Amino acid sequence: MLPLYSSTDANLFSIGQGNNYPMDALEALHYRRSYPRLDGPVPSDKILQNIYKAAIRAADHALLKPWRFLVVQGESRNRLGDLFVEAARADDAYIDEAKIAKLRSKPLRAPLLLVSISSQQEHLKVPPIEQDLSAAAATQNMLTAAYAQGIGAIWRTGSMAYHPSVEKGLGLRNDEKIIGFIYIGNIRGSEKKLLDTNPNDYFQDW
């Protein structure tokens, strides 16, 4: 199905500024975008529950539910920042203080973060890659559910997402990995314009 609106039309949408939420599902799917600049407060429990509910509706081979999510808010964000610093210091004992300060403050860029984790389970028909894909689909569902409710979100990774000391500090088991840090909050700043990409460029008859 072709989009209902062109991306130029989408730029007229003014999320978080008086639109009616939740928005239509196709509108959310067509126009979701990342929001790097986020403010408090933590979204309401109702909004968060809608986001969580969207996560667990991801496609999931053999219904393994190969995911779990850590909710990091308030003071826990500082603990996560400390973990990042510990990991960076383990790699480079002489890392400079400016880099340390930047790392420490990363989790403070939103009032709430979800650590999206792929939890591998042994299964004859479902290889690990499929379980990662399911956890990633759950993660994308959360971004879309946030957008549909006028809430900003961005999926972030970077070296800290793959660092053994961060994994250990967050309590991951050996069969788990971080899919991403999802930063969630109120949208700050102006709306990013979507690229004018033609979906049909990515579909060919075969």
Ligand SMILES: Cc1cc2nc3c(=O)[nH]c(=O)nc-3n(C[C@H](O)[C@H](O)[C@H](O)COP(=O)(O)O)c2cc1C
């Ligand atoms: C696996 C993954 C990792 C990402 N990591 C980062 C990141 O570390 N920092 C960041 O700013 N954005 C990150 N993003 C978000 C992308 O930069 C973003 O989706 C892209 O710029 C397109 O923008 P849009 O989401 O608004 O369409 C990540 C996205 C994915 C899927």
